[in-house]
Amino acid sequence: MSEEPVQAALPVPIEIEEGAESETRIHVATPWQLMWWRFLRHRVAVVSAFVIACFYLIAIFCEFIAPGDPEHIDGAHRYVPPQTISFVDAHGRLTFHPGVYGLSPHRDPNTLRLTYTTDSTKWYPIYFFTQGPPYRLWGLIPSNLHLFGLGPEAQDQPFYLLGTDRLGRDMLSRIIYGARISLSIGLVGVALSLLLGIILGGISGYYGGTPDLVIQRLIEFIRSMPTIPLWLALAAALPPKWPPEYVYFGITVILSLVGWTRLAREVRGRFIALREEDFVLAARLAGSSEWRIIWRHMVPSFLSHIIAVITLAIPGMILSETSLSFLGLGLRPPVISWGVLLQDAQNVQTVALYPWLLLPGVAVVVVILAFNFMGDGLRDAADPYGR
Amino acid sequence: MLQYIVRRLILAIPTLFAVSVLSFILIQLPPGSFLDDYAAQLAQQGEEISNQQLERLKEAYGLDQPVYVQYYKWMKGILTRGDFGLSFEWNMPVSQLIWDRMGWTLFLAVTTLLCTWLFAIPIGVYSATHQYSKLDYLFTALGFVGLGVPGFMLALVLMWIALSHFGMDVGGLFSDQFKSAPWSLAKVWDLIKHMWIPILVGGSEGTAGLIRIMRANLLDELHKPYVQAARARGLDERRLVWEYPARVALNPFVSSVGFALPELVSGGVILSVVLSLPTAGPLLLNALTAKDTYLAGALILLIGTLTVLGVLISDILLAWLDPRIRYGSR
Numbered sequence: 055m056s057e058e059p060v061q062a063a064l065p066v067p068i069e070i071e072e073g074a075e076s077e078t079r080i081h082v083a084t085p086w087q088l089m090w091w092r093f094l095r096h097r098v099a100v101v102s103a104f105v106i107a108c109f110y111l112i113a114i115f116c117e118f119i120a121p122g123d124p125e126h127i128d129g130a131h132r133y134v135p136p137q138t139i140s141f142v143d144a145h146g147r148l149t150f151h152p153g154v155y156g157l158s159p160h161r162d163p164n165t166l167r168l169t170y171t172t173d174s175t176k177w178y179p180i181y182f183f184t185q186g187p188p189y190r191l192w193g194l195i196p197s198n199l200h201l202f203g204l205g206p207e208a209q210d211q212p213f214y215l216l217g218t219d220r221l222g223r224d225m226l227s228r229i230i231y232g233a234r235i236s237l238s239i240g241l242v243g244v245a246l247s248l249l250l251g252i253i254l255g256g257i258s259g260y261y262g263g264t265p266d267l268v269i270q271r272l273i274e275f276i277r278s279m280p281t282i283p284l285w286l287a288l289a290a291a292l293p294p295k296w297p298p299e300y301v302y303f304g305i306t307v308i309l310s311l312v313g314w315t316r317l318a319r320e321v322r323g324r325f326i327a328l329r330e331e332d333f334v335l336a337a338r339l340a341g342s343s344e345w346r347i348i349w350r351h352m353v354p355s356f357l358s359h360i361i362a363v364i365t366l367a368i369p370g371m372i373l374s375e376t377s378l379s380f381l382g383l384g385l386r387p388p389v390i391s392w393g394v395l396l397q398d399a400q401n402v403q404t405v406a407l408y409p410w411l412l413l414p415g416v417a418v419v420v421v422i423l424a425f426n427f428m429g430d431g432l433r434d435a436a437d438p439y440g441r
Numbered sequence: 442m443l444q445y446i447v448r449r450l451i452l453a454i455p456t457l458f459a460v461s462v463l464s465f466i467l468i469q470l471p472p473g474s475f476l477d478d479y480a481a482q483l484a485q486q487g488e489e490i491s492n493q494q495l496e497r498l499k500e501a502y503g504l505d506q507p508v509y510v511q512y513y514k515w516m517k518g519i520l521t522r523g524d525f526g527l528s529f530e531w532n533m534p535v536s537q538l539i540w541d542r543m544g545w546t547l548f549l550a551v552t553t554l555l556c557t558w559l560f561a562i563p564i565g566v567y568s569a570t571h572q573y574s575k576l577d578y579l580f581t582a583l584g585f586v587g588l589g590v591p592g593f594m595l596a597l598v599l600m601w602i603a604l605s606h607f608g609m610d611v612g613g614l615f616s617d618q619f620k621s622a623p624w625s626l627a628k629v630w631d632l633i634k635h636m637w638i639p640i641l642v643g644g645s646e647g648t649a650g651l652i653r654i655m656r657a658n659l660l661d662e663l664h665k666p667y668v669q670a671a672r673a674r675g676l677d678e679r680r681l682v683w684e685y686p687a688r689v690a691l692n693p694f695v696s697s698v699g700f701a702l703p704e705l706v707s708g709g710v711i712l713s714v715v716l717s718l719p720t721a722g723p724l725l726l727n728a729l730t731a732k733d734t735y736l737a738g739a740l741i742l743l744i745g746t747l748t749v750l751g752v753l754i755s756d757i758l759l760a761w762l763d764p765r766i767r768y769g770s771r
Contacts, residue, residue, distance in 0.1 A: 275459055278456060280747075280748045282707040282710045283707055283745075284467075284741075286710065286725065287467040287729060287737065290732075291467070373591050376591065377593065381711060381714060383726070383729065383730070400715070403604075405597060406601055406605045415591075415597070422589050423589040426588065
C-alpha cells in the first residue's frame with residue numbers, strides 16, 4: 055500500500071541546468087544540502103514553512119504583537135463585530151494612513167440586542183510601534199510598546215479588528231495570546247512522545263527478540279483503544295483544583311502517552327532497516343561501542359525521516375488540545391488557548407449572531423494545513439538519493 | 442478460512458480483557474470513592490442515605506475489598522447479568538441508559554462508512570484514470586482540506602450556514618415533533634434531513650484519506666504489463682479498469698476498515714457533542730465531567746469493544762479477499 059503524497063507521482067530531478075559545474079555541485083553536496091534544495095522545489099511546503107514561522111514568531115512575542123490586553127474587559131463594547139480598516143479619514147479625505155472609525159452603540163427596541171454602527175465623523179489612525187497597555191514580555195521585561203495600536207491619545211477608543219467576545223475582550227489579542235499556548239503544546243507534546251518513541255522504538259528495533267515482542271504488543275494495544283474516549287477519561291481524571299501550569303503539563307503528558315506509538319513504529323522500522331547495513335557492521339568490526347554506533351552512525355542517517363514524521367505529528371497534537379479544551383476537559387479559563395476561545399462558539403445560535411467567535415478556529419485550520427503541507431514537503435525531501 | 446477466523450477470535454480475547462482492565466482503571470482514577478460523592482450528592486438534594494444502605498452498596502460493589510475483587514465483581518455483573526452498575530447521575534441502572542445510545546452510535550458509524558466508500562471508490566478510480574485532469578486536481582485539493590479541517594469546526598460552520606441561510610436547525614437527529622413519535626415515513630424523512638451533516642462531517646476525513654489511497658494504488662496497478670496486454674487485445678476500457686486493476690487496488694482499501702470504523706466511533710464523540718446527537722459521545726462527556734464512574738466505565742468499555750471488533754472484522758474480510766494472508770501467517 056502506498057501512502058506517498060500525490061506529488062510523489064512526479065519524479066523531480068534535482069539537476070536543474072545541464073553542465074559540468076552544476077553536476078559537481080551536486081556530487082560534492084552534503085545530504086543536508088541536497089535535502090534543502092529538494093525541499094525548496096516544493097513550493098507549497100516552502101510557503102507553509104513561512105506561515106508556520108510567522109505563527110511561531112507571533113506566539114513568542116505575543117505581548118508585543120497583540121494591540122491590547124487580552125484580559126481587559128470593556129463592558130461598553132460587548133460582541134462588537136470586527137472593525138474594518140479604512141483609508142478615508144473623518145473629513146472624507148483619502149489618506150495613505152490606515153485607521154478605524156469610531157463606534158456608536160444602538161439598542162434595538164424590539165429585540166433589545168445591542169448593535170454598533172460605525173461613526174464616520176470620528177477616525178483614529180493606526181500607528182506602528184506605538185504605546186499601548188503596559189505588559190511584561192515573557193513575564194519579565196516591563197514595556198508598553200506595541201507593534202501597532204491607536205497610540206496614547208486614543209487609548210480608550212474601541213480598536214477591535216477581529217471584534218470582541220461576550221465580555222468585550224479583544225478577540226485579536228486573545229487569538230494572538232492563544233497562539234502561545236496552543237502552538238507550544240504541540241511542540242512540547244511531540245517532544246515528549248518523541249522521547250518515549252525513540253527510547254521504546256529504539257530498544258524494540260535495535261535489540262529485537264522479547265523486548266521487541268512486548269513493546270509491539272503494547273503498541274498494538276494502545277492503537278486498538280479508541281483515542282478520543284481515552285483522552286477524555288484521562289483528562290477528566292486530572293484534579294480540578296490543579297493550577298493552570300499543572301493542567302497544561304498534565305494535558306501534554308496525556309496527549310503524548312496516547313500519541314507516541316506512531317513515532318516508536320517509525321524509529322523501530324528505521325533501526326531494523328539500518329541494523330543490517332554494511333556501515334553498521336563496519337563500525338562494529340572497527341570496535342565502536344553500541345552507544346557510538348547508535349548516535350554517531352545510525353541516528354544521523356534516519357534523522358531526516360524522523361523530522362518529517364514529527365512535523366506531521368504536531369498538527370495532531372494541536373488539534374487534540376483544541377478539541378479537549380473545546381469540550382471543557384482540557385485547559386480552562388483564565389488560560390487562553392484556541393480551544394478555550396472556541397468554547398464560546400459551542401452554541402450555534404451564538405455563532406449565527408456573532409460569527410467572528412469562530413475566528414480562533416480559522417487560526418487552527420491554517421496552522422494545521424500549513425503543518426501538513428510542510429510535513430509532506432519534508433517527507434519528500436528526507437530521502438534525497440531516492441528515485 | 443475457518444481456522445483463521447477461530448485463531449483471530451482467540452487472539453481478540455486478551456485484547457478485550459486488556460480493554461476491560463483499562464476501562465476499570467480509568468473509572469478508578471479520579472480521587473475519592475464514588476460512594477462518598479454519591480452520599481454527598483444525595484445529602485445535597487436533602488435525602489439522607491442510611492448507613493445500612495451505604496454498607497449494602499459497598500458490599501454490592503465490593504468497595505471494602507481489594508481492587509482485583511472489585512474488578513471481578515464488575516466484570517461478573519456485566520458478563521452474567523448484563524449489569525453495568527448504577528449511574529449516580531441518573532439514579533438508574535447503566536444498562537437502561539446505554540443501549541439506545543450505543544445503537545445510534547453504531548448505526549451512524551456504519552452509515553458513514555458506507556457513504557465514505559460510495560464516494561471514495563468512484564472518485565479514487567476517476568482520479569487515477571484521469572490523472573492531472575482538472576477534476577483530479579479539484580478532488581486532490583478537496584482531499585487536503587478534508588484531512589486538515591477539524592471535524593467539529595466543519596460541523597459548526599455547516600450548522601451556522603444551515604441556520605443563517607436556510608433557517609434550518611440541524612442539531613440532533615430529529616426535529617422536536619418527531620423526537621418521541623412512533624416510527625413513520627415522515628419520521629424517517631426527518632431523520633434523513635438531519636443525518637446528512639454528521640455523515641458529511643464524520644466522513645470527510647475518511648473519504649479524503651481513502652481517495653488518496655485508492656488513487657495511489659490504482660496508479661501503481663495501471664502501469665503493470667497485464668493492463669497493457671488487456672488493452673492491446675482491445676478490451677473495453679471501462680471493463681478493463683473495473684474488472685481487474687480496481688479490484689486489486691481495493692485490497693489495501695479493506696484493511697483500512699479496521700481503523701476507519703473505530704475512528705468513526707471514537708471521533709464521533711466530539712462531533713456528536715457539537716451536533717447534540719443522541720449517541721454515546723455526549724453521554725460519555727457528561728458522565729466524565731459529573732464523575733458518574735460506572736456510566737463512564739461502561740461507555741468506554743463498549744466503545745473499546747467496538748474498536749476491537751472493527752479490527753477483527755477487517756482482518757477477516759482481508760483474509761477472505763486475499764489468500765496470501767490466510768495461508769501466509771499460518
